[in-house]
Amino acid sequence: MAAAGAPVTNRSYREVLRHRGVAGLLAGDLLAGAGTGMLLVAMPVQTLAIHGSVPRAVAIGLVAASPFILSTILASVIGLGRAGVAPRTLLIADCVLRAVTFTTLGLLAVTDRLTLPVLLAGLLFGSLFRLAGSSSRRLLATSMAGDEGRFAVNGLLGLNMSVALYVVGPVLGGIVVASAGAGVALLADAAGALILLVATLVSVPRGDAGRGVPRRGVAGESGWRILRRRPVAARLLIVVFFFNFFYMPIEVALPLYVRGSLDAGASALGLLWGALGAGAFVGAALVNQLRNLPQRHLLIAIIGLWGMCPIALALTGDLTVAMIVFGLGGLVWAPFTPVAYSFVQSGLEPDEHQPVVTLWTTGATVAAPLGLLAGGPLVELAGVTGGLVLSGVLTLLLLPIAAVAVLRRD
Known part of the structure; x- marks a missing residue:
């Protein structure tokens, strides 16, 4: 699989956002992401507050892993199956x-019955x-933008995640949790899901709903069969899996790191x-400026630079320094997902996008519950500092494997 097929003139962010459907869907995604970002603090x-006799790190790991378990099974069925x-x-x-569930959980939390x-x-x-919803959001946006807008849309989705999930959401989450409680943040996520629902209904016409899905009466190929014809994409999926897996102990350790090493709160x-x-x-805002760089080398560089972040984080007990370290980590990490998805999608036929993107998203994301489930006992045994250092060291050890897997051409 080549990094790109026939030369394509990649559109800018501004050009892509002139499409009302793309702009509306991305706006809904941005607002919904802010609600989800609040959960990074609230959860x-x-x-x-409710872990009881379950060890703190284990309880945090279980809560963080739960949303991925059944969703991974369903997405795997869609990606491996032939019916779109x-x-x-x-x-x-x-x-x-999501709206129904988080409304219920939020009300239980507010009334102290959760x-x-x-x-x-x-x-x-x-x-x-x-x-399945996450990969569908990407499929709908990139299909409406077309081949020339794909790189920009993937970059804008990354930009949305950066702004909503990691800037606006957590800051609002910290304020809301400190002033009104975690239950209100759960209700905010439910409201975000409703906003995205309205944006989808309004911005995505029914005629665009089936793009990238095998036509009725036509036997489509499974995502796995398609990936077997594109071994570079398959090997990159393995690299992304372990990149995400080695990151997950950070999410378990971070709340405990704040309480312990930084002696701070929500x-x-x-x-x-x-x-x-x-x-x-x-980093996400600059993604479109990176479109002419060698994508394979860029992905490897990101892995190495990110691996240094948790190690540096473990070495400081000052909030300001920790924020600088984490900020630099976000800068180098942000382009990874947009570049990886654009690389994979560039070699696919229209009917191949849904099974491959869904399977690829599942394979990359299944690392989350596994990493979180492993991260709880790991942090409990190695300690917060040890868990952060181990996360960084394992990521750096992934570098030579990534180089062989991604740079090898078929």
Whole structure:
């Protein structure tokens, strides 16, 4: 698979946003992401309030992993199967189920009736369409933008995530949790899901709902079969899996790092995530300027630079320094996902996008629950500082493997 097929003139962010459908869907994604970003602060705080006899790190890991378990199974079925489901339908289902679930969890939390088993069950079933909805959002936006707008749309989706999930969301989450409680932040995420639902219904015409899905009556190929014909993409998927897997202990360690090493509370946790998002915002804003660089080498450089971040974080006990380190980490990490997806999508036929992107998203994201489940006991045994250092060292050890996997041409 080549990094690009026939030469394509990549459009700028401004040109892509002139398409009303793309702009509307991305606006809904941005507002919904802000609600989800609040959970980065609210979920650990809520978990620590109700963990009971379960060790803190283990409880945080379980809560963070729960949304991925059933959603991974469903997305795997879609990616490995031959029958396509319209991306618009999957995204709508995700928004509706998420709104109902987080409204219920938020009301229980506000009334002090939320328990750890109920929270785990709610996250398990309420996130059933999470991965399918995420890949569908990308498919809908890139299909409306066309081949020339794909790189810009992937960059804008990364920009949305940086701004909403790691800047606005955590900062608002820290303020809301400190002033009104974690339950209000859960209700805010439900409201974000409703906003994305409206944006999808208004911005994505039914005629665009099935793009990238095999036509009725035509036997489509599974995502795995298509990836086997593109070994570079398959090997890159393995690299991305371990890149994400080695990152996950950071999410378990960070709330404990703030309470312990930094001796701070929810507001500091929000500021730390906000610093990551601020750096990621700059990195994502520059993605479109990186389109002419060798994508394979760029991906490897990002892995190496990010690996230094948790190690540097473990060496400081000062909030300001930690924010600078995390901000620089966000700067180098942000281009990774847009570049990786653009690289994979560039060699696909229209009917191949949904099975491959869904399977690729699932394979990359399944590292999250596995890494979180492993991260809880790891941080409990190695300690917060040891867990952060180990995350960075393992990521750096991935560099030679990534070089062989990605730079090798077929």
